Amino acid sequence: MSFAHARVVALSGGVGGARLLYGLSRVLAPERLACVVNTGDDLVHWGLHVSPDVDTVLYTLGDVGDEARGWGLAGETFRALAMMRRYGGDDWFALGDGDLATHLVRTEALGRGESLTRVTARLARGLGIGARILPMADAPCRTMIATDEGALPFQRWFVARRAEPRVRGVSFEGDAPATPEVLAALAEADLVVIGPSNPYVSIDPILTRPGVREALAGKLVVAVSPIVGGKAVKGPLATMIPDLVGLAPGPDAIVRHYAGLLGGIVVEHGDEGEVTGCAVHAARTVMGDRDGSVRLAREVLAFAETLA
Ligand code: FO1
Secondary structure (H helix, E strand, O other), X not given: OOXXXXXXXXXXXXXXXXXXXXXXXXXXXXXXXEEEEOOOOOEEEOOEEEOHHHHHHHHHHXXXXXXXXOOOEOOOOOHHHHHHHHOOOOOOOOOOHHHHHHHHHHHHHHHOOXXXXXXXXXXXXXXXXXXXXXXXXXXXXXXXXXXXXEEEEHHHHHHHOOOOOOEEEEEEEOOOOOOHHHHHHHHHOOEEEEOOOOHHHHHHHHHOOOOHHHHHOOOOEEEEOOEEOOEEOXXXXXXXXXXXXXXXXXXXXXXXXXXXXXXXXXXXXXXXXXXXXXXXXXXXOOOOXXXXXXXXXXXXXXXXXXHO
């Protein structure tokens, strides 16, 4: 089929996924793109509901994110954090001064019963984003990391403990279903793209929401490998793969993880020999700048078209 009018749903965690979404949002008309974003990393901090992956996607698509850090706003200041330190408050998770507005708007809305989906749409409008940004669930789902030091909520492990404790397992607390908006977008999709996000802590929370696997049945699904030359582009994935499943970090481990789901995978040039079990396309998958994101998005769509 021609992808000229295809409807695309992209699944994403933070940085890598958000960068691919940026490219897709520059290539596809807004009504053709829905971004389903992990909320397993969400936390309440300073009394505020923080949704880190949703915010990274909002800031990246809104072109206001800090590219080098990968999270938060460009040109951010941290005066509130400094004051919090003087009061002896929690300072392990850094909320910037501008970023606080996002969490205040969200927390106020949730407090009067607005859904996470609705307030996210409002935040996206405020940042001039046309594509739909859909949190995977409106109810809480918390990613828990089982480590040698006990079970830790994701951000406690990732930020407070710098992802140092070895991972023995990942689980998701709460049986929050996918939202009706997510299920409707999947039902209409001609193509589902899994971004180069960590499969265990960013994509699995989405795939395990009740209703999602069923909605994906019969869909063309294409992933972008988050592993390049045996290393994770960002984050702890390269050690999580051997720790969790005893495999070497590589695209084949990603394909096996998504067993039976993928029609194809896009991998970095040179990694294509490792993959078995689905169609492979080699490309420059490391998105160093906005042009790199747009280029990769075009390649993913062109590859998917050959599989449709
Ligand atoms: N990541 C850090 O490494 N340190 C932080 O202090 C931190 C604060 C933070 C605040 C708001 C936000 O939206 C994201 C933030 N992140 C921080 C990023 C976040 O922990 C992770 O990158 C994602 O959850 C993983 O996708």
